[in-house]
Amino acid sequence: MEKMTLVEALDKKVLLQKRIHSRIRTTGFVEWHKHNELRTARKKQKVAEFEADARASYQSIMDLIAYYDKLNEAISKANAENKIETSIGEMSIAGVIARKDQLSRKVENMGILIDDDEINGNIDLEQTLARQLETQLAYALKKVNEQNQKNNTSAEMMRNSILGRENKGKEDSAVTSVVEAYLSENKAELIDPIGAEAQSKKLREENEKLLMELNVKLKIANATVEIEI
Structure with a gap:
C-alpha cells in the first residue's frame, strides 16, 4: 500500500501522463523484414530481440496505465469524500474545484444574449448576472444619450423655425419657454431600479474574493489530505 498527499499524487499524475505518452510515441510495436533477413528493416535489430522488446515495452506501458488509473481513481475518491469549510458553506474538494473553475472563466464579450458556456454551467452564475447588468446598463445609457442628442437637434430646429431666418440667434423668452418645455417633455431618462453598476461591481468583487479563498x-487540502493506492 502506497500513501501520499493529494499534491504529491497530482504531481505524480502529471509526470505519469508525460512518461506514458513519451513511451507510446517512442516505442516500436510493429516492424517488418525481408524473409531472407534476420534483422528488422528500420533499426536493423534481430527479429527475436525486437519481438521480445516489443512485448516487454507493451506490458510496461500497460502497467503504467493501470497504475495511472488507480492513482486517478484514488484522487477522485479523495476529492469526493473530503470536505472543506468555505464562506459559502461546506463543500467537497471536487465541488471546490468545479466552483473555482467556473469563477476562473472570465466573461469578456458584451452582448444581450447568454452564450453556450453560460447555459451549460461553465461560467459562474454571478458572473453571468454581472455581465448582463453591465450590458443592459451600457445599452440603455447609449440610447438615452442618442435620444437626448436628437431632442437637442429638434429643439434647435424648432427655435429657428419659430424665430424665422431674420431673427435666427436672437433670444426670445416665449420661444425659449416653448423649447425648454419640449426638451423637458421628451427628455430620455435612465430607469435603473437596482443600481446596475454598483450591483455588478459588488458581484465581481465578491467573486474575486471567493476565488482567492477557494x-x-x-492548496491546504491538497497538502494535507492523504490517499492510499
Whole structure:
C-alpha cells in the first residue's frame, strides 16, 4: 500500500501522463523484414530481440496505465469524500474545484444574449448576472444619450423655425419657454431600479474574493489530505 498527499499524487499524475505518452510515441510495436533477413528493416535489430522488446515495452506501458488509473481513481475518491469549510458553506474538494473553475472563466464579450458556456454551467452564475447588468446598463445609457442628442437637434430646429431666418440667434423668452418645455417633455431618462453598476461591481468583487479563498483552501487540502493506492 502506497500513501501520499493529494499534491504529491497530482504531481505524480502529471509526470505519469508525460512518461506514458513519451513511451507510446517512442516505442516500436510493429516492424517488418525481408524473409531472407534476420534483422528488422528500420533499426536493423534481430527479429527475436525486437519481438521480445516489443512485448516487454507493451506490458510496461500497460502497467503504467493501470497504475495511472488507480492513482486517478484514488484522487477522485479523495476529492469526493473530503470536505472543506468555505464562506459559502461546506463543500467537497471536487465541488471546490468545479466552483473555482467556473469563477476562473472570465466573461469578456458584451452582448444581450447568454452564450453556450453560460447555459451549460461553465461560467459562474454571478458572473453571468454581472455581465448582463453591465450590458443592459451600457445599452440603455447609449440610447438615452442618442435620444437626448436628437431632442437637442429638434429643439434647435424648432427655435429657428419659430424665430424665422431674420431673427435666427436672437433670444426670445416665449420661444425659449416653448423649447425648454419640449426638451423637458421628451427628455430620455435612465430607469435603473437596482443600481446596475454598483450591483455588478459588488458581484465581481465578491467573486474575486471567493476565488482567492477557494484557491488557498484547495492548496491546504491538497497538502494535507492523504490517499492510499
